[in-house]
Amino acid sequence: MSSDPVTSPIVDAVRFRAGDKVADLNPSATPGFDGAKADAAPVQAARSNRLAELQELLYASSKGRDDARSVLLVLQGMDAAGKGGIVKHVVGAVNPMGVRYTAFGKPTPEELAHDFLWRIRRALPPPGHIGVFDRSHYEDVLIVRVHNLVPPEVWGARYDEINAFERELVDGGMTLVKVAMFISLDEQKKQLLERLDDPTKYWKYNPGDIDERLKWPQYQEAYQAVLDRTSTDYAPWHVVPCDRRWYSRLAVTELLIEALEGLDLSYPPANFDVDAERKRLLES
Ligand code: AMP
Ligand code: MG
Numbered sequence: 237m238s239s240d241p242v243t244s245p246i247v248d249a250v251r252f253r254a255g256d257k258v259a260d261l262n263p264s265a266t267p268g269f270d271g272a273k274a275d276a277a278p279v280q281a282a283r284s285n286r287l288a289e290l291q292e293l294l295y296a297s298s299k300g301r302d303d304a305r306s307v308l309l310v311l312q313g314m315d316a317a318g319k320g321g322i323v324k325h326v327v328g329a330v331n332p333m334g335v336r337y338t339a340f341g342k343p344t345p346e347e348l349a350h351d352f353l354w355r356i357r358r359a360l361p362p363p364g365h366i367g368v369f370d371r372s373h374y375e376d377v378l379i380v381r382v383h384n385l386v387p388p389e390v391w392g393a394r395y396d397e398i399n400a401f402e403r404e405l406v407d408g409g410m411t412l413v414k415v416a417m418f419i420s421l422d423e424q425k426k427q428l429l430e431r432l433d434d435p436t437k438y439w440k441y442n443p444g445d446i447d448e449r450l451k452w453p454q455y456q457e458a459y460q461a462v463l464d465r466t467s468t469d470y471a472p473w474h475v476v477p478c479d480r481r482w483y484s485r486l487a488v489t490e491l492l493i494e495a496l497e498g499l500d501l502s503y504p505p506a507n508f509d510v511d512a513e514r515k516r517l518l519e520s
Contacts, residue, residue, distance in 0.1 A: 244490040252473040263420040264479035273482045284329035290496035295334040298364025305409040308367040313417030315445040316427035336361040339370040352376040382454045395465040402471040412471040423479040
């Protein structure tokens with residue numbers, strides 16, 4: 237396994253570009269990866285190892301010196317797009333000590349009493365950590381927009397508020413990896429059916445998922461607005477097809493690796509005299 241920085245063709249292929257249309261996306265495609273599931277398995281294993289190495293380096297780099305950098309993985313996608321699988325398989329490959337995971341559901345009364353970014357700020361990763369958002373502040377311009385949970389002028393102002401917020405995070409040393417996960421309606425139906433067919437998956441099933449599914453055209457429009465209005469040079473979006481889970485996992489692995497390699501991390505030097513300590517230890 238090489239540890240040289242190599243930009244994966246996947247990273248380039250999934251980057252959202254101005255003008256890209258959600259409606260044109262093929263959720264079963266594997267952009268930047270020319271192979272099948274069996275070909276991906278050894279690549280995934282090697283890249284998961286690389287990710288684990290880099291995560292340790294990120295964690296170490298914040299120790300004993302003033303390096304406040306962190307990474308925030310933002311996972312947005314419809315039900316059954318595979319967000320949980322990314323957390324289990326991709327994030328699961330690294331040391332949990334350095335991970336701060338938060339799932340964002342329907343806001344509690346306390347959360348609703350505050351600005352929509354209040355609960356988000358409280359969940360940000362500390363220096364040296366990888367934060368993982370399973371849903372995020374983007375719900376406040378997705379489900380909230382689709383269901384008119386607040387007036388249009390309120391959600392309409394949030395795109396600029398989100399951009400300003402993310403600018404602040406990036407200026408503070410955070411690297412954002414924003415991933416929009418797209419599953420086809422057919423594959424979503426298959427995945428939801430599996431939850432109904434298997435009693436060990438009932439806990440994942442929510443009758444409301446069907447109501448959201450029926451609003452796919454409205455969601456498509458809301459996702460398009462998110463991509464058009466909040467993909468910035470400092471916090472760009474990535475659009476990942478998710479019908480083939482082996483592909484989406486590999487894609488998110490590559491995105492995290494790229495983000496971490498871009499930090500040019502190094503282990504902190506000893507803040508003690510190594511030879512003197514070795515001598516002291518041996519004599520102890
Ligand atoms: P799950 O991720 O399957 O546990 O579902 C969480 C649910 O909470 C999804 O239907 C989300 O759309 C919903 N949700 C998350 N954030 C918000 C929000 N800010 N306002 C309303 N609903 C939300
Ligand atoms: Mg769900």
